[in-house]
Amino acid sequence: xxxxxxxxxxxxxxxxxxxxxxxxxxxxxxxxxxxxxxxxxxxxxxxxxxxxxxxxxxxxxxxxxxxxxxxxxxxxxxxxxxxxxxxxxxxxxxxxxxxxxxxxxxxxxxxxxx
Amino acid sequence: xxxxxxxxxxxxxxxxxxxxxxxxxxxxxxxxxxxxxxxxxxxxxxxxxxxxxxxxxxxxxxxxxxxxxxxxxxxxxxxxxxxxxxxxxxxxxxxxxxxxxxxxxxxxxxxxxx
Numbered sequence: 001x002x003x004x005x006x007x008x009x010x011x012x013x014x015x016x017x018x019x020x021x022x023x024x025x026x027x028x029x030x031x032x033x034x035x036x037x038x039x040x041x042x043x044x045x046x047x048x049x050x051x052x053x054x055x056x057x058x059x060x061x062x063x064x065x066x067x068x069x070x071x072x073x074x075x076x077x078x079x080x081x082x083x084x085x086x087x088x089x090x091x092x093x094x095x096x097x098x099x100x101x102x103x104x105x106x107x108x109x110x111x112x113x114x
Numbered sequence: 115x116x117x118x119x120x121x122x123x124x125x126x127x128x129x130x131x132x133x134x135x136x137x138x139x140x141x142x143x144x145x146x147x148x149x150x151x152x153x154x155x156x157x158x159x160x161x162x163x164x165x166x167x168x169x170x171x172x173x174x175x176x177x178x179x180x181x182x183x184x185x186x187x188x189x190x191x192x193x194x195x196x197x198x199x200x201x202x203x204x205x206x207x208x209x210x211x212x213x214x215x216x217x218x219x220x221x222x223x224x225x226x227x228x
Contacts, residue, residue, distance in 0.1 A: 101214055
């Protein structure tokens with residue numbers, strides 16, 4: 001199994017508070033991805049990274065920011081959480097050390113914004 | 115714009131019966147197509163992929179899928195379902211030259227009756 005961990009695994013927060021989710025990998029791969037999963041929508045890409053300090057937007061990036069200061073860590077921040085950001089968040093890494101559609105997924109973080 | 119449609123939200127089959135999950139895509143060029151599976155409470159795992167060549171592709175766990183360009187389809191099949199196949203299945207298309215971006219369908223939840 002690819003070494004991908006996400007923290008926290010569960011979080012409940014209030015509207016308007018900042019939240020940071022962490023993804024950690026032990027594979028040392030350059031490409032990392034953040035998705036959100038919602039019923040009826042499947043998974044949608046929020047942001048991705050192709051190296052330290054190199055990131056780009058996905059299809060649902062509004063309200064989210066990311067940072068990558070080390071190869072192994074990719075952080076997703078909700079600057080001011082809203083109820084519409086209640087979701088399950090998955091981190092993924094490329095199966096190889098380059099862009100790849102074959103991705104390994106972490107176990108997910110369930111975020112509830114009240 | 116690229117899109118993926120899975121017409122069936124939920125399917126129930128009896129153990130030992132055959133299975134076919136439908137997937138239709140919209141994409142201008144030759145698509146890169148994938149099926150991922152998500153067991154309850156887990157991240158996603160790649161079942162199989164199609165890039166080019168033989169239109170019938172084999173995957174893990176006894177699954178196969180057939181690419182039909184004329185129908186814009188990539189349906190997933192298994193001849194005999196096991197109770198452990200109960201999960202949610204996602205079809206996805208890869209977006210060219212965009213860092214490994216995947217567009218996912220809405221997902222099909224599979225239940226298996228004993």
